[in-house]
Amino acid sequence: MSWLSKTLSSTIGRKLIMAITGLFLVSFLFVHLIGNVALFYDDGGASFNKYSHFMSTAGIIRVLELVLVLGFGAHIWTSIQLTRLNKMARPEGYAYELKPAKEVSWFSRNMGLSGSIVLIFLVTHLQNFYYRYHYEEIPYVVYAPAQLYPQAKNAPKEVVTSIDSVAGHTVLHVTQKQAETIAPQLNTEALKDMQQLVQEVFTKEWWFAILYVVAMFLLGFHLNHGFQSAFRTLGLAHKKYTPFLTNLGGLISILVPAGFASMPIYFLIKAFM
Amino acid sequence: MNLNLHIWRQKNKDTKGKMVSYQVNDINEEMSFLEMLDVLNEDLLRKGDDPVAFDHDCREGICGACSMVINGRPHGPTRTTTCQLHMRFFNSGDNVYIEPWRAGSFPVLKDLTVDRSAFDRIIQAGGFVSVNTGSAPDANEIPIGKEIADEAFNSATCIGCGACVAACKNASASLFVSAKISQLAMLPQGAAERKRRAESMIAQMDAEGFGACTNTGACAAECPKSIDLANIAQMNREFIGAKLTSELV
Numbered sequence A: 001m002s003w004l005s006k007t008l009s010s011t012i013g014r015k016l017i018m019a020i021t022g023l024f025l026v027s028f029l030f031v032h033l034i035g036n037v038a039l040f041y042d043d044g045g046a047s048f049n050k051y052s053h054f055m056s057t058a059g060i061i062r063v064l065e066l067v068l069v070l071g072f073g074a075h076i077w078t079s080i081q082l083t084r085l086n087k088m089a090r091p092e093g094y095a096y097e098l099k100p101a102k103e104v105s106w107f108s109r110n111m112g113l114s115g116s117i118v119l120i121f122l123v124t125h126l127q128n129f130y131y132r133y134h135y136e137e138i139p140y141v142v143y144a145p146a147q148l149y150p151q152a153k154n155a156p157k158e159v160v161t162s163i164d165s166v167a168g169h170t171v172l173h174v175t176q177k178q179a180e181t182i183a184p185q186l187n188t189e190a191l192k193d194m195q196q197l198v199q200e201v202f203t204k205e206w207w208f209a210i211l212y213v214v215a216m217f218l219l220g221f222h223l224n225h226g227f228q229s230a231f232r233t234l235g236l237a238h239k240k241y242t243p244f245l246t247n248l249g250g251l252i253s254i255l256v257p258a259g260f261a262s263m264p265i266y267f268l269i270k271a272f273m
Numbered sequence B: 001m002n003l004n005l006h007i008w009r010q011k012n013k014d015t016k017g018k019m020v021s022y023q024v025n026d027i028n029e030e031m032s033f034l035e036m037l038d039v040l041n042e043d044l045l046r047k048g049d050d051p052v053a054f055d056h057d058c059r060e061g062i063c064g065a066c067s068m069v070i071n072g073r074p075h076g077p078t079r080t081t082t083c084q085l086h087m088r089f090f091n092s093g094d095n096v097y098i099e100p101w102r103a104g105s106f107p108v109l110k111d112l113t114v115d116r117s118a119f120d121r122i123i124q125a126g127g128f129v130s131v132n133t134g135s136a137p138d139a140n141e142i143p144i145g146k147e148i149a150d151e152a153f154n155s156a157t158c159i160g161c162g163a164c165v166a167a168c169k170n171a172s173a174s175l176f177v178s179a180k181i182s183q184l185a186m187l188p189q190g191a192a193e194r195k196r197r198a199e200s201m202i203a204q205m206d207a208e209g210f211g212a213c214t215n216t217g218a219c220a221a222e223c224p225k226s227i228d229l230a231n232i233a234q235m236n237r238e239f240i241g242a243k244l245t246s247e248l249v
Helices: A002-009 A011-040 A046-057 A059-088 A111-135 A146-152 A176-185 A194-204 A206-233 A242-272 B033-046 B117-126 B146-156 B163-167 B174-186 B194-207 B218-222 B230-245
Strands: A140-145 A162-166 A169-174 B003-009 B018-024 B095-099 B108-110
Touching (some): A011 A059, A011 A206, A111 A194, A169 A176, B117 B174, B117 B194, B146 B174
Antiparallel strands (some): A162 A169, B003 B018
16 A cells, blocks of 8 residues: 555645545535524424434434544645644745735635634533533423413423423423423433533633634635635646636635534624614 | 846755845836846845846746746746746836745746756656657658547646646646646557556656645646646546556555
């Protein structure tokens, strides 16, 4: 396999790793965004919580999670190696700074910076949602049939923290302990209330919401250059389709970050209206 | 016009250089940038100072020798070689900063002169076609489509000046190497050594210590011969193809 390690450790080989992992991460963004649209369903979090439950328990998803971690790891690690290599290629810089031509975008020259800020965001994002969901005590929720509401609404505080009625469901907000007794009684499964967690983070820890929006801006610029650049690195540049890929990258770089940023903005507006 | 020049002065490869300021007066706007430097050098010689060393040869924009970064742009504000840059692009009283190409692979020899042998070694690694010696082959003996001939010619116009390396934030030689690889990859004459050429030239490019390509397009924007960025994608394509299929292990 020496030819393979030689190929992948050359400058072009490393860029190929950046391109392939980068496009893979773009595909992840799409899946993540489409799934998270469930946050907007006004059904007491039923769709989103069921989706979260599936994403954190299904075997295939856990395997893909590992692939995703490897994808991020390879993208970040290779970028560090390339940055070092590129710095070494110009040990003595210009005394009078280079003035790039106007068609060269600032963000294409600062992918490391936009990527680093997105990485900082990613760490806080994982702490806020992934870590808390998996390892901290968070509220649970039980979805019961709607006709149960009149009967259940007077349940004592020791059994159920609070009860809501939304379209199609009676929503029982419970603690983990309460969930253990009440879920079997109703012959259903208690779910962690991810919807509630998301809402609390975005409204009570609003600085994360701001970091979220800022990071999405930078992600947009990162994607704007990265998407079309990845195809160039893979050897795909032609007057037939490069303009299309550049425009498609432009569209993705606006729609995907805007889609994500709409979530904290939605919760902030909802909380303060 | 009168100009305030700030020029990189460096005695030799082993000493540290610094920017030194000079004043030049009565510069004619019809002079080329190199002629303006000639005026400065004559002035320095008259005073008994060491003239500013800079590379130049044809002075008609086809040899690629006149390497200098002027006000942060290789070859200055216009997309030409420095010898074809005229003083009408400057105004009296301007500060003009002049530096050599900056890249670890292009060590400064003296002042604005750098050693670009790294490019020669990349060409020696595979930037050629092997042909039989003897009488020259007949013209048009091998039919080549007009579009392909044009494309190959566009890549072949690279004069190896190194402005792409100087302009790149990573000091990458990708545009130069890709122009040379693409030119020969497109032509039937280059087919026999196509895979070996891509592998050896790229290996040599890496061995010389040039950086990697981020596709910012800064190189193509500064190239006095308008070499297209698409050449780099073609180089990557040649590299991937060669690595996957060549017999070299």
